[in-house]
Amino acid sequence: MNTAADFSPTLLPRLMPDAMRDALRVRFAERFVTSMAVREQHGRDESPFDAPPPEAVVFCESTEDVAFAVTTAAEHRVPVIPYGAGSSLEGHLLAVQGGVSVDVSRMNRVLQLDADDLTVTVQAGVTRLQLNREIKDSGLFFPIDPGADATLGGMSATRASGTNAVRYGTMRENVLALTVVTASGEVIRTGTRARKSSAGYDLTRLMVGSEGTLGVITEVTLKLHPLPESVAAAICSFDDAAAAVDTVIAIIQMGVPIARCELMDANAVIAVNAHDKLGLAEKPMLLMEFHGSEASVAEQAATVQELAAGHGGTAFQWATTPEERTRLWTARHHAFLSGLQLRPGCRAVTTDTCVPISGLAQAVTQALAEAEAAGIPHFIVGHVGDGNFHVAYLIDPALPEERETAERLNRQLVQRAIAAGGTCTGEHGIGLHKQDFLVDETGTGAVAMMRQIKQALDPHNIMNPGKIFSL
Amino acid sequence: MNTAADFSPTLLPRLMPDAMRDALRVRFAERFVTSMAVREQHGRDESPFDAPPPEAVVFCESTEDVAFAVTTAAEHRVPVIPYGAGSSLEGHLLAVQGGVSVDVSRMNRVLQLDADDLTVTVQAGVTRLQLNREIKDSGLFFPIDPGADATLGGMSATRASGTNAVRYGTMRENVLALTVVTASGEVIRTGTRARKSSAGYDLTRLMVGSEGTLGVITEVTLKLHPLPESVAAAICSFDDAAAAVDTVIAIIQMGVPIARCELMDANAVIAVNAHDKLGLAEKPMLLMEFHGSEASVAEQAATVQELAAGHGGTAFQWATTPEERTRLWTARHHAFLSGLQLRPGCRAVTTDTCVPISGLAQAVTQALAEAEAAGIPHFIVGHVGDGNFHVAYLIDPALPEERETAERLNRQLVQRAIAAGGTCTGEHGIGLHKQDFLVDETGTGAVAMMRQIKQALDPHNIMNPGKIFSL
Numbered sequence: 001m002n003t004a005a006d007f008s009p010t011l012l013p014r015l016m017p018d019a020m021r022d023a024l025r026v027r028f029a030e031r032f033v034t035s036m037a038v039r040e041q042h043g044r045d046e047s048p049f050d051a052p053p054p055e056a057v058v059f060c061e062s063t064e065d066v067a068f069a070v071t072t073a074a075e076h077r078v079p080v081i082p083y084g085a086g087s088s089l090e091g092h093l094l095a096v097q098g099g100v101s102v103d104v105s106r107m108n109r110v111l112q113l114d115a116d117d118l119t120v121t122v123q124a125g126v127t128r129l130q131l132n133r134e135i136k137d138s139g140l141f142f143p144i145d146p147g148a149d150a151t152l153g154g155m156s157a158t159r160a161s162g163t164n165a166v167r168y169g170t171m172r173e174n175v176l177a178l179t180v181v182t183a184s185g186e187v188i189r190t191g192t193r194a195r196k197s198s199a200g201y202d203l204t205r206l207m208v209g210s211e212g213t214l215g216v217i218t219e220v221t222l223k224l225h226p227l228p229e230s231v232a233a234a235i236c237s238f239d240d241a242a243a244a245v246d247t248v249i250a251i252i253q254m255g256v257p258i259a260r261c262e263l264m265d266a267n268a269v270i271a272v273n274a275h276d277k278l279g280l281a282e283k284p285m286l287l288m289e290f291h292g293s294e295a296s297v298a299e300q301a302a303t304v305q306e307l308a309a310g311h312g313g314t315a316f317q318w319a320t321t322p323e324e325r326t327r328l329w330t331a332r333h334h335a336f337l338s339g340l341q342l343r344p345g346c347r348a349v350t351t352d353t354c355v356p357i358s359g360l361a362q363a364v365t366q367a368l369a370e371a372e373a374a375g376i377p378h379f380i381v382g383h384v385g386d387g388n389f390h391v392a393y394l395i396d397p398a399l400p401e402e403r404e405t406a407e408r409l410n411r412q413l414v415q416r417a418i419a420a421g422g423t424c425t426g427e428h429g430i431g432l433h434k435q436d437f438l439v440d441e442t443g444t445g446a447v448a449m450m451r452q453i454k455q456a457l458d459p460h461n462i463m464n465p466g467k468i469f470s471l
Numbered sequence: 472m473n474t475a476a477d478f479s480p481t482l483l484p485r486l487m488p489d490a491m492r493d494a495l496r497v498r499f500a501e502r503f504v505t506s507m508a509v510r511e512q513h514g515r516d517e518s519p520f521d522a523p524p525p526e527a528v529v530f531c532e533s534t535e536d537v538a539f540a541v542t543t544a545a546e547h548r549v550p551v552i553p554y555g556a557g558s559s560l561e562g563h564l565l566a567v568q569g570g571v572s573v574d575v576s577r578m579n580r581v582l583q584l585d586a587d588d589l590t591v592t593v594q595a596g597v598t599r600l601q602l603n604r605e606i607k608d609s610g611l612f613f614p615i616d617p618g619a620d621a622t623l624g625g626m627s628a629t630r631a632s633g634t635n636a637v638r639y640g641t642m643r644e645n646v647l648a649l650t651v652v653t654a655s656g657e658v659i660r661t662g663t664r665a666r667k668s669s670a671g672y673d674l675t676r677l678m679v680g681s682e683g684t685l686g687v688i689t690e691v692t693l694k695l696h697p698l699p700e701s702v703a704a705a706i707c708s709f710d711d712a713a714a715a716v717d718t719v720i721a722i723i724q725m726g727v728p729i730a731r732c733e734l735m736d737a738n739a740v741i742a743v744n745a746h747d748k749l750g751l752a753e754k755p756m757l758l759m760e761f762h763g764s765e766a767s768v769a770e771q772a773a774t775v776q777e778l779a780a781g782h783g784g785t786a787f788q789w790a791t792t793p794e795e796r797t798r799l800w801t802a803r804h805h806a807f808l809s810g811l812q813l814r815p816g817c818r819a820v821t822t823d824t825c826v827p828i829s830g831l832a833q834a835v836t837q838a839l840a841e842a843e844a845a846g847i848p849h850f851i852v853g854h855v856g857d858g859n860f861h862v863a864y865l866i867d868p869a870l871p872e873e874r875e876t877a878e879r880l881n882r883q884l885v886q887r888a889i890a891a892g893g894t895c896t897g898e899h900g901i902g903l904h905k906q907d908f909l910v911d912e913t914g915t916g917a918v919a920m921m922r923q924i925k926q927a928l929d930p931h932n933i934m935n936p937g938k939i940f941s942l
Contacts, residue, residue, distance in 0.1 A: 116724060116829035117892075159669040170667050172676070173644055188916035193892035194825040195857045196641050198630040198680055198900045200909050200939055201921045205643070205676030209669055226726030253587060255697030257728075296767050354665040358587035386666045421588075421664035429669045438671050445659035449928065450672045456927030457920065468671055 013098030016055045020076040024058055024100070027068055031059040042101040043094060045086050046148070048347045049432055051094035054081055054101040061106050063179055063187055063218040069102050070216060070462075071185030077460050082212040084125060084151030088158065089350060090431025092211055096466040102216055104153055110134045111219065119176060119193045121221040124153025131222075140224040143168035143259075146427065147333045153217045158429040159209030163332070166252075166385030167259040167291065168225060170427070175208050179219035183458035193221060206453070211429050212464035214457050228259075228291035232301060233319040233328055236308045241265050241284040241368060241380070243311040245361040248286065248384045250307045252357050256300050260289035261385030265368065267342065268335050268379040275338035276331040281314070286384075287332055289325070332381070339379045339392050346377070346394040349406035353417035354388035354426030363420065367391050367413050374405050388426035415440070430468045438468070484569030487526045491547040495529055495571070498539055502530040513552075513572040516559035517619070519818050520903055525552055525566040530574045534650055534658055534689040540573050541687060541933075542656030548931050553683040555596060555622030559629065560821060561902025563682055567937040573687055575624055581605045582690065590647060590664045592692040595624025602693075611695040614639035614730075617898065618804045624688045629900040630680030634803070637723075637856030638730040638762065639696060641898070646679050650690035654929035664692060677924070682900050683935035685928050699730075699762035703772060704790040704799055707779045712736050712755040712839060712851070714782040716832040719757065719855045721778045723828050727771050731760035732856030736839065738813065739806050739850040746809035747802040752785070757855075758803055760796070803852070810850045810863055817848070817865040820877035824888035825859035825897030834891065838862050838884050845876050859897035886911070901939045909939070 024032045033039075034056045043053030060066045073080045079099025086093060095101070107123035110131065114120065115138040122131060127149045131142050146155060146162035154160075156178065161170035168174065177191030180203075190203035207214060238244040241263065248261055264272070264285050273280055288304065290297045305316055319325045331338075340348060355363050364380065371378040371391060382389025391413065393406035414424045414437050424430075424437035439447050451469060454461075495503045504510075505527045514524030531537045544551045550570025557564060566572070578594035581602065585591065586609040593602060598620045602613050617626060617633035625631075627649065632641035639645065648662030651674075661674035678685060709715040712734065719732055735743070735756050744751055759775065761768045776787055790796045802809075811819060826834050835851065842849040842862060853860025862884065864877035885895045885908050895901075895908035910918050922940055925932075 114827065114829065114892075116720075117827035118724070119827060159667075159673070161667055165667060169644070172667070172673065173640070182916070182920065186916050188920060189914055190917055192889075192894045192912065193827045194859075194888075194894045194897065195828070196630075196632055196636060196643070196825055196859065196897050197894035198823075198896045198898050199894050199905075199912055200680070200901055200918070201685075201924060202630070202643065202673075202676045202680050203913075203917055203920060205673045206924075209671070209673050214672075226724070228726075249587075253589070253697070255699075293767075293770055295770055296764075299764055299766055352669075354667055356585065356588035356590060356664045357666070358585065388665075388667065417665075418663075421585075423663045423665045423668035423670050425669045426665065426667050427669050430671055434670075441663065441670055442674075443660055445653070445657050446661055446674055447671070449653065449659060449674060452927045453672060453677075453924055456923045 014078050015098060016078050016100065017076055020072055020078060023072045024056065024069065028058050033057045033059070042083050042103065045088040045091065045093040047089050047091040047431065048349065049091040049094055051096045054095040054099055057101040057103055059103045059106055063181065066102055066104065066181045066216050066218050067185050067187050069100065070181050073100055073462055074183060074185055074460065077462060079462050079465050080216065081464050082157065082216045084154035085127060085149065087148035087150045087154065088431065089428045090433055092158065092429065092431050092464065092467055094432065096432065104218065105151065107218065113138060114193065115140055117193060118224045119221060120224055121219060122152055123219055124217050125151050127151050128155065135224065139227055141227050142222055142224055144171055144174055147336070152220045152222065156208050156217050156220050157210065157212050159427070161383065161427045163260045163262055163383060165383060166261050167257055171208055172205060174223045175204055175220060176223055177221035178204055178207050178217055180207055180215040180217055182215045183463050191221065211431065211467050213454060213468050214463060230294040230297045231289065231291055231325070232297050233289045233325045234301065234316040235280065235285055235287050235328065236313040236316050237281040237283040237285050238311065238313050239283065242361045242365050243313070244284045244286050245364050245384055247308045247311045247313060249357050249360060251304055252385060254303065256303055258288060258300060258304065258385060259291040262287040262332055263380065263382040263384040263389060264335060265380040268339060268381050271338040271342050271379060272331040272335055275334055275341060278331055287328060335381045336392065340394065342379065343377045343394040347397050348392040348394055349403065349410060351391045351410050351413050352425045352428040353413055353422055354386060355417050355420045355422030357387045359420040359422070360384060360387050363417060364389060366416065370409055370412065374409060376402060376405055386426065387422065432467060435469055485549050486569060487549050487571065488547050491543055491549060494543045495527065495540065499529050504528045513554050513564065513574065514566050516557050516562065516564040518560050518562040518902065519820065520562040520565055522565035522567045525570055525572040528572045528574055530577055532577050534652065537573055537575065537652045537687050537689050538656050538658050540571065541652050544571055544933055545654060545656055545931065548933060550933050550936050551687065552935050553628065553687045555625035556598060556620065558619035558621045558625065559902065560899045561904055563629065563900065563902050563935065563938055565903065567903065575689065576622065578689065584609060585664065586611055588664060589695045590692060591695055592690060593623055595689050595691060596622050598622050599626065606695065610698055612698050613693055613695055615642055615645055623691045623693065627679050627688050627691050628681065628683050630898070632854065632898045634731045634733055634854060636854060637732050638728055642679055643676060645694045646675055646691060647694055648692035649675055649678050649688055651678055651686040651688055653686045654934050662692065682902065682938050684925060684939055685934060701765040701768045702760065702762055702796070703768050704760045704796045705772065705787040706751065706756055706758050706799065707784040707787050708752040708754040708756050709782065709784050710754065713832045713836050715755045715757050716835050716855055718779045718782045718784060720828050720831060722775055723856060725774065727774055729759060729771060729775065729856060730762040733758040733803055734851065734853040734855040734860060735806060736851040739810060739852050742809040742813050742850060743802040743806055746805055746812060749802055758799060806852045807863065811865065813850065814848045814865040818868050819863040819865055820874065820881060822862045822881050822884050823896045823899040824884055824893055825857060826888050826891045826893030828858045830891040830893070831855060831858050834888060835860060837887065841880055841883065845880060847873060847876055857897065858893065903938060906940055
């Protein structure tokens, strides 16, 4: 949909000189790949943007591999683009200024599980599902779930969240420490395994959400959580999205420790029904999960049922067995792909605003009304317990005016979110496409400070250049 | 105890030129103060360190006042030292390189309570107790409680925590957004009121814990929490500190959502008994609080009682009325001052390590054994649910060898904490005295990165110079 011209760098692509190519080939041998198929696979993500692929891909197997690749790139002033699972939605992986893709997906070992401390250290290429499989006998789990089976390095780099964040927090709250290869190729360690610390600047939190622009994350130390004694999931349908969201607002304001609280609008339900044969009532729906002791889960559920009934919610349907729960959550995770099938051949322009909870009903209602008025097929899913929701506008890539309309709707949505005290991106990141929104949201002074940090830590602008800001 | 010579700056104190003095006097009139009494009061904190006082104090009443003071100081390259309540324990307020103290204590207005969003924005000089008084009718509260009635600006700057952090997190988790005056005197806003965001670098978390070295915090937007339906506090005594701590480890590993979980060793209990006439059993003691629905509190308490009994804990004593609870927590908050009276005329060298929870029993046991062996009066209090505890060594200021012994014990404690995956400071900050420990903990590479950030954001090193690192 976008073309390279959309993100034309002010600098020309910085081509890899032969000396760099040779150095990487000597070190990485067959793990240094320049075939077009592999380059193209690494130059795309789940975003609707296109750009030329990276000039090469190096498959790293250790922090030392990454340090070597970055040191070599630094010497030659060539961009470095970290690559995990390729599930970015904001163009983070696109080689808009050329460069080499540093693939960490083979760095997939769980390095150290400290079950007694509720911590684990993993290589950056471990995915969240893999982690939970590998630690399942420990009685612990890692809750952050952005939908995609992303790598923990990538989730750290984009400050990911998703379902479960309403109770367990985002990557911001769950990353304790990182190993990072800096722009000069040095290896540093940020943070410790202690639950809290006041030791100097919070480099961990600076790196979390930095989208590869300050360094390459190679190891991640995470908080784990005890598997709840009891888990229950339920769905509840409403006549309109506002009633569903008003229920959520009441849940949050009462302090119910709900673990997951997701909205699907009627279109999203129609999509997952078609895709997963679920037979759900095709009305706005909340999909919820409760964690705790049996008594606590029962109490939470009773409170929420009462609140839902007060907003016209129909009787809960419970998913009590793990299989039923998995079926529901799998459908939820398929919502994006299912939604795309509502309009075959379409591409999606996806919004990611997050607003203070009291403004959520209005934000969702206005977004729906505007999408209806514009006549563009769309659906909404959202982590509404956090005030975060996504509108997917399903546009025909052959019709530029549809894309323009979707972008206009997105702009309006973002401006309203910012005016309401919210953010242009709850969890996807700035990447290529939200750089103007970042300025609108936080002001030129704060963005200037971010640029000062970027320039100090990456003076030659080799770390994923063109992302967050077009330096 | 320490003298200025201990922190001799590599640069000479940077004296205020007459032009700066005149500019501040014109703007601030009687709020520009150079009397020795006021300067001395602003040049001390709760740390055992001494240094010459700042050259002047400006009492700011607005962000614009602070911006004016910093702009003027920047023009003349004179240090700026932010001042809130003066409760720092690490020498953050000491004018080790001269300069002007920027007192924000008169910036004490709660600016905007958004009860429906569970957020509040305050000026930096509002204290935590004041905030909770002012919002008490909203059904919400701000949980972070470092003991002292510190300002929320100061608590942000030191990444404070204290009791309650085990359930509600520290300032790291509870600050949503900040207004900051940068080193050039510009006013920026970091963050939004949304619960989560992936919008660019996390400047909020970079400022939280930066100890005044990157800017002056003038406004703070905080998360609030619903007042729990039910609160219960209990104490439980143990034959030795290890048994108490082993109970805590089990509580955390089981995921009990305990709200407060504090250790007082036998000496600390003796001290508060003497000071507050409490008649507690003079044995190691846990002081706990449970928040939640009535059923949840009862369930948590039953689980914890069982765990305590399994480690030889005596029967719980409950504090069920608010008055009894307040009496107990007041005693806990007095523990430091009460402890000082164990040795009249003493000063305290206080440790602040925080370790992964499984290492806590050994850390406490070794600390106690070493203090006993050294023959220095001491006591221990700790936020043990987080793995954080404080040993106070009570030394005779007239006996330098006692200070040397206390510092040696502290060094040993810190080195063991770091080896166990912990931190040299859970909540007090680096300040003047832990700069070497910071390097030991995080490595020269990470500290070099912190310095690069400092130099980029404060190129003339005017923001609280000499703290965190001696630039």
